[in-house]
């Protein structure tokens with residue numbers, strides 16, 4: 001089937017390439033000239049495992065092409081997926097100007113019946129608004145609005161697309177349901193479950209899923225705080241509750257708080273929708289508070305591990321990305337911790353596998369930060385090591401080498417990725433999350 005994807009950002013590009021891999025004929029529209037040129041030359045502008053390989057493969061097999069011409073792209077397409085950006089506006093709601101602009105252009109130029117699908121995360125009720133824009137822009141167009149939210153995780157986007165836990169599709173009529181069913185048939189053939197519902201419920205599922213996951217993280221983080229006080233062990237606690245299949249083992253790793261481009265933005269947009277509809281979401285509200293407080297608590301933890309004031313100290317910060325396997329630093333707890341440490345007079349010696357360039361830009365106003373490509377260099381001369389992102393290289397840290405090169409003997413592991421016994425046996429003081437040290 002011929003499919004158009006509007007926007008070659010994170011969700012758009014991954015979806016477009018994966019649809020092409022599933023055998024559909026895909027045209028992806030990107031208005032940014034530089035990005036477009038790169039994509040046409042088979043270069044991926046973001047860091048995502050396996051994406052470049054798949055792009056290469058699908059361009060070579062002529063299953064995907066890139067253009068900035070919407071009119072040409074939608075010719076003969078049965079479905080057009082909207083995957084343009086929805087940044088957060090000043091009120092905490094999603095800014096839909098890019099979505100609406102794209103929809104208007106599509107409506108004005110469409111020559112055949114169209115299913116218009118929102119893939120970008122859009123607030124509840126957006127489907128209705130899009131429908132009104134299309135109807136006004138082109139009264140003769142036969143169209144249907146669909147909501148098909150994406151549940152991709154950065155770093156695992158291809159796997160998440162190809163092996164989804166579920167596919168959610170909000171539809172308003174049978175014809176749209178049939179077309180969406182055909183698009184996802186190859187995944188259904190491999191066992192993927194598809195859930196059809198109405199458009200508004202599909203829009204809300206996306207926000208509810210992200211808010212629920214964020215709630216799970218805040219819950220386990222607070223349990224970790226309690227474990228530290230009572231002398232419990234959070235790893236065992238996570239397992240002890242997670243093995244109950246009603247709770248589930250995933251997303252019960254405590255850490256420095258959640259970040260990224262999705263959870264903070266989506267929770268904020270959900271709260272906005274709730275306020276507009278006079279519904280109190282007190283649980284979701286407290287998730288934001290708990291997560292904001294978390295970064296300050298982490299700095300307190302570092303101070304207490306040092307056993308003295310922060311001012312004048314040198315701290316090696318391993319990890320800047322909001323999680324491993326990405327160069328994304330949006331709402332990264334590591335970045336918030338770096339800023340707070342600098343404000344407290346610390347010289348931060350920072351390193352990351354992929355996010356150094358983004359961090360240099362974000363932290364350019366903060367003088368007291370040095371960046372190191374090699375994290376062992378960041379550790380040299382430091383008073384304490386903080387692990388803030390769970391990169392594999394930090395899991396594999398050679399502490400014997402660290403012992404040889406530096407006098408630093410304190411590790412604060414905010415991701416609980418090191419083996420406590422091994423670390424202590426090598427003569428280090430070890431401070432983890434959710435266990436008395």
Ligand code: UGA
Pocket residue numbers: 121150151152153154155210213217250251252253254255256257258259260261262263266322323
């Ligand atoms: C999240 C969702 O997991 C995806 O399903 C969704 O599609 C995506 O948002 C989106 O809305 O686009 P992502 O932001 O890439 O994906 O990252 P996650 O892997 O979910 O992690 C989010 C944050 O939670 C990270 O800061 C991570 O370190 C933290 N986290 C996660 C924990 O602290 N503990 C955990 O057990 C799991």
